[in-house]
Amino acid sequence: MRSSEKDDQDFPSKLTVYVVICWILAAFGGFMFGYDIGISGGVTAMDDFLIKFFPTVHERKLHATENNYCKYDNQYLQLFTSSLYLAALVSSFGASKACTKYGRKPTILVASVFFLFGAAVSSSAQNIWMLIIGRILLGFGVGFGNEAVPLFLSEIAPMERRGAVNILFQFFVTVGIFFANLVNYGTSKMHPYGWRVSLGLAGVPALFLFIGSIVITETPASLIERGNETAGKSTLTKIRGVDNVNAEFEQIKAASEIARQVKHPFKELMKRSSMPPLIIGILLQVFQQLTGINAIMFYAPVLFQTVGFKNDASLLSAVITGIVNVLSTLVSIFYVDKVGRRILLLQACVQMLISQTAIGAILLAFLTTTGSLTKLQAAFVVVLVCLFVMSFAWSWGPLGWLIPSETFPQETRTAGFAFAVSSNMLFTFLIAQAFLSMLCNMRAFIFFFFAVWILKMGLFVYFLLPETKNVPIDLMVERVWKQHPVWKKFMD
Numbered sequence: 001m002r003s004s005e006k007d008d009q010d011f012p013s014k015l016t017v018y019v020v021i022c023w024i025l026a027a028f029g030g031f032m033f034g035y036d037i038g039i040s041g042g043v044t045a046m047d048d049f050l051i052k053f054f055p056t057v058h059e060r061k062l063h064a065t066e067n068n069y070c071k072y073d074n075q076y077l078q079l080f081t082s083s084l085y086l087a088a089l090v091s092s093f094g095a096s097k098a099c100t101k102y103g104r105k106p107t108i109l110v111a112s113v114f115f116l117f118g119a120a121v122s123s124s125a126q127n128i129w130m131l132i133i134g135r136i137l138l139g140f141g142v143g144f145g146n147e148a149v150p151l152f153l154s155e156i157a158p159m160e161r162r163g164a165v166n167i168l169f170q171f172f173v174t175v176g177i178f179f180a181n182l183v184n185y186g187t188s189k190m191h192p193y194g195w196r197v198s199l200g201l202a203g204v205p206a207l208f209l210f211i212g213s214i215v216i217t218e219t220p221a222s223l224i225e226r227g228n229e230t231a232g233k234s235t236l237t238k239i240r241g242v243d244n245v246n247a248e249f250e251q252i253k254a255a256s257e258i259a260r261q262v263k264h265p266f267k268e269l270m271k272r273s274s275m276p277p278l279i280i281g282i283l284l285q286v287f288q289q290l291t292g293i294n295a296i297m298f299y300a301p302v303l304f305q306t307v308g309f310k311n312d313a314s315l316l317s318a319v320i321t322g323i324v325n326v327l328s329t330l331v332s333i334f335y336v337d338k339v340g341r342r343i344l345l346l347q348a349c350v351q352m353l354i355s356q357t358a359i360g361a362i363l364l365a366f367l368t369t370t371g372s373l374t375k376l377q378a379a380f381v382v383v384l385v386c387l388f389v390m391s392f393a394w395s396w397g398p399l400g401w402l403i404p405s406e407t408f409p410q411e412t413r414t415a416g417f418a419f420a421v422s423s424n425m426l427f428t429f430l431i432a433q434a435f436l437s438m439l440c441n442m443r444a445f446i447f448f449f450f451a452v453w454i455l456k457m458g459l460f461v462y463f464l465l466p467e468t469k470n471v472p473i474d475l476m477v478e479r480v481w482k483q484h485p486v487w488k489k490f491m492d
Contacts, residue, residue: 011248011472013158014241018217022239023168025212026152029108029145030169031205032115034176036138039198040081042184042318049195053080053128070440075433076128082432083132087139088146089425095147096418100265103222104155107148109213114141115206123200138202139425145209146421150405151413155219156239159472163336163402170398171329176205178322185319188312220249221410225256255410255474265415276487277476278416280465281404285424287457288400289431291352292450293392296321296385309378317382324386328393340469341399342461348395349458353451355388360447367444396457400424406468407476 043049050058057074098107114137122134150169157165183201187194217235224232232252236245262268269278304317332344359381366377373381408416438446466484468476481487 011159011251012240012242012244016239016241019156019239019241022156022216023153023165025208025216026108026149027168027172028205028209028212029111029149030172031176031179032111032138032202032209033142033146034173034178035180035202035205036084036142036176037173038177038180038318038322039184039202040084042181042188043195043198044077044080046184046188046195046198048192051192052195053125053131074436078433078436080128080131080135082429084135084139084142085425085429085432087136088143089422089429091140091143092147092418092421092425095144095421096414098144099148099151099222099414101226103218103226104148104152105213105216105218105222107144108152108209108216111141111143111145111148112206112210112213114138114144116203116210119200119202119206122202123196125199134199141206143421143425146401146424147414147418150401151417152216152219154402154405154473155221156217158240159470160337162406162473163341163469164333166402166405167329167333167336167398169401170393171326171333173397174322174325174329174393178319178326179205181319181322185312185316221252221256224249224252225259225410227260229253251472251474252410258409259411259413262411265412269412269415269419273491274412274416275490276481276484277404277407277409277412278419280407281416281420282423283460284396284400284403284465285420286427287453287460288396288424289427290450290453291392291396291457292356292431292447292453293389293397296389304378304382320382321385321389325389325393328390329398331394332398335394336399336402337469340467341403342465342467344395345399345461345465346458348391349454349461351391352388352396353454353458355384355391356447356451356454359384359388360444360451363444363447369443403465403468406473407480409477410474 044054047058047061050061054074054077057077060070095107095111098110118134118137118139118141120134121137122131125131125134150166153166153169154162180198183198187197190197217239218231220232220236220239223229223235233245233249236249236252237243240248268274309317336344362373362377362381362384366373372378404417404420435446438449442449464486466480466487468480471479477491482491
């Protein structure tokens with residue numbers, strides 16, 4: 001049942017060059033996030049980097065009989081990777097307030113400045129703490145960028161393209177990971193400062209994001225909510241490419257009126273009627289990490305060395321998985337607004353479950369603590385990793401960001417999405433900090449650990465996740481939550 005006659009009106013729009021430019025420039029926030037994910041794994045596999053900052057790890061790496069699963073187990077090495085996500089977790093709540101008070105555009109600008117400083121400090125690091133401070137600055141950038149960019153994309157996109165436009169964020173994440181893998185493959189031969197080049201090149205996409213944050217417009221929803229109704233309507237007309245925006249403007253204005261009455265959005269989130277999108281948003285982000293994807297993407301070169309690849313071969317294998325990641329995300333862009341969110345998530349659960357279980361079985365059966373796989377077995381592991389990455393890239397990767405950004409009502413949108421972002425960063429931090437130790441202690445069983453979670457995720461989607469395809473962003477309560485057999489019990 002729909003709330004009113006007005007809800008059924010179409011919101012006309014045309015594709016304009018300016019709005020496409022806005023989408024692409026904002027999505028560079030995803031590129032930065034992806035570059036930060038991809039660069040750390042390759043850098044931590046470089047001998048020059050290990051010799052300077054982690055000499056004990058380098059010694060263990062050279063030891064001929066060192067346990068395959070444990071040679072990279074070092075808390076400080078893991079802190080280099082995970083400190084970024086701890087900083088992002090903390091900063092996401094500040095980013096939420098910035099989004100609400102100042103708008104999406106200035107928040108993206110702040111993110112780009114953090115990225116620029118983080119890249120400079122990381123690449124010039126002289127000791128481990130300077131290195132980690134650089135990662136923390138990058139983490140603040142991730143916290144602000146990952147809060148503002150998906151919201152910006154969801155709010156600026158027309159309803160019928162919202163899924164595809166929002167997935168530009170994840171697409172740029174995958175491009176960033178791929179670019180980082182290519183950079184690492186090239187700089188691994190640049191002794192002794194290849195790692196500095198890898199970390200410093202983060203400044204290039206950060207500069208694009210900085211320029212982009214100046215060029216892009218503010219979202220109509222943010223302008224109207226902050227009392228700039230004239231600018232909001234003018235912006236809406238500009239990004240839709242048509243003059244007839246009255247129906248959509250009135251809908252945004254009504255949602256903004258409700259939002260302005262909510263003085264404490266985080267308190268509003270604790271109400272029973274706010275629980276459905278909050279629970280869904282948090283669980284999607286938690287489950288996204290429990291697929292094991294970041295364990296594979298962070299440490300792909302390390303993982304491939306563990307199963308017997310030499311240093312160059314392991315970096316090349318990571319490049320291959322990066323290509324698969326990018327191309328598979330395109331599948332989601334083309335199909336998310338056609339087949340819907342649920343189908344992509346459920347199909348991926350089956351494919352990821354098979355892949356993780358098979359990887360675990362091969363390592364359990366054939367990888368001894370000091371030996372290596374045969375070339376055929378190792379190649380098969382790479383294929384399975386690619387199948388896993390492929391299914392994640394068209395499902396839990398992009399949709400983990402899309403669904404929370406489109407399901408909160410305007411009055412709790414920035415606060416609710418901050419909880420989603422911080423949940424993602426918390427579990428990314430935990431996985432990044434724990435993975436090498438888990439690999440050392442659980443060995444092949446770590447892949448079965450992730451497989452069990454993937455099974456639970458599939459059940460969660462089947463029973464609890466509603467379809468949000470083709471639903472206007474400000475009508476989710478009426479058309480989604482009040483219609484769902486489980487979640488309607490929470491609604492007033």
